[in-house]
Amino acid sequence: MKLLFVADPLESFKIYKDTTFAMMREAQKRGHSISTCEPTDILWQRGAPVTASVRHITLTGQSPDWFTEAPQAADALPLALKDFDAIVMRKDPPFDSEFFYATHLLEQAEREGARVFNKPRALRDHPEKLAILEWPQFIGPTLVTRDAQAIRRFHAEHKDIILKPLDGMGGMGIFRVKEDGLNLGAIIETLNKDGAETVMVQAFLPAIAQGDKRVLVIGGQPVPYSLARIPQGGEVRGNLAAGGKGVAQPLTERDREIAQAIGPVLAARGLLLIGLDVIGDHLTEINVTSPTCFQEIFDQTGFDVPAMFVDALEAACATA
Structure with missing residues (x-):
């Protein structure tokens, strides 16, 4: 080809x-x-x-x-x-x-x-932050808004929260605000540009200590290993671009449940390759633009992710 x-x-x-x-x-x-x-x-x-x-x-x-x-x-x-x-x-x-x-x-x-x-x-x-809204059964407490007061109410309810811009990548622009609310006002102003831009706010998931897992789904089928991106030092972000350590591990039952529910639906819509971000038991993002982690999973487990992708590409071209 x-x-x-x-x-x-x-x-x-x-x-x-x-x-x-x-x-x-x-x-x-x-x-x-x-x-x-x-x-x-x-x-x-x-x-x-x-x-x-x-x-x-x-x-x-x-x-x-x-x-x-x-x-x-x-x-x-x-x-x-x-x-x-x-x-x-x-x-x-x-x-x-x-x-x-x-x-x-x-x-x-x-x-x-x-x-x-x-x-x-x-x-x-399928914008990568907002695509999760279609599957609320898999996500943690989440708010999408421009409204500063709505964010303050969400913080008062959940005490420990993550705020992030909708157009960020690689952990860019992610903030954590704990129960004391330190700098919450300044962070809201920075992210929502005085109400001009929409922000995603999520309850902090302590399971991030075990990694922000990238679950790859190719042609609707999950790769059997995820890459858990584990925050290092004092970081809250596990993204590799933010210094996280990538550790490949077999999918959990919950990982597989999420992937098997979402993967075939998005494959039918023309998304041959997606990357689900899962923290603990909760879906946090659906990456569709250029999901990564092929080589890290192959290097650590021997599972040939590139071969699985090209198999799926060849099959899609044969039936297109």
Whole structure:
């Protein structure tokens, strides 16, 4: 197959842990060709299909020069996205206006015959913080609001809370406020911008000490191991980007229950790969843009997550 990965600049990849790299490596091992572009490379003009200026690469397996790039003529034309067998959307968050616009261009490419994973409309319909609202039976006490007084009432009820912006990633902008309410007013002002922006507030879950588990679901089926991201030092955040320690472990019965309830539903909506964040027995987020942790789980358990993903991608392309 001819695969196009829409991603961040290749030069920014940390290949020892990058999930998109792991996908590419497995795909190349099976004989698929690898091309890449960034969202900025995608364009549409009336009378023509959606196209992109792409890089055709071969992985070398060596670092730091982990890929070679096929030379292209200076006058080489952009390629139509519909001419690839599959497009894998792997642009990292934040889900900002430019990400939103990219999903619309990719959806136009779909109308022209392109096959995009994860599906652009599904990316828009499932913002990573708010997607949990569809499954209240799995989440802890949660409030979504701009209202400062509503946040204060939630704190008075639950005593120990977590506040976070809806567009954050990697633990960015997360605050904990304990029973004493220290700095609650300043934190609310910082996050809700004097009522201009919506905030998510959740009761603090002490089980974070055992890790914020990433449960991967591919083609509706859970990977049998999660990666528990355990906060280090005085941190409340377990995110790897915030210094958390990743420890792979078998899914618990509760992890599997959550994954088996949500996974098939979202797979049917076009989300080939999702990452559920679970603390203790509670779902806290549903990651759909570019879920990670493939390599950490493989390195620690030997379970070949990239192979499971490419299996699912091949099967989806065969039936699309």
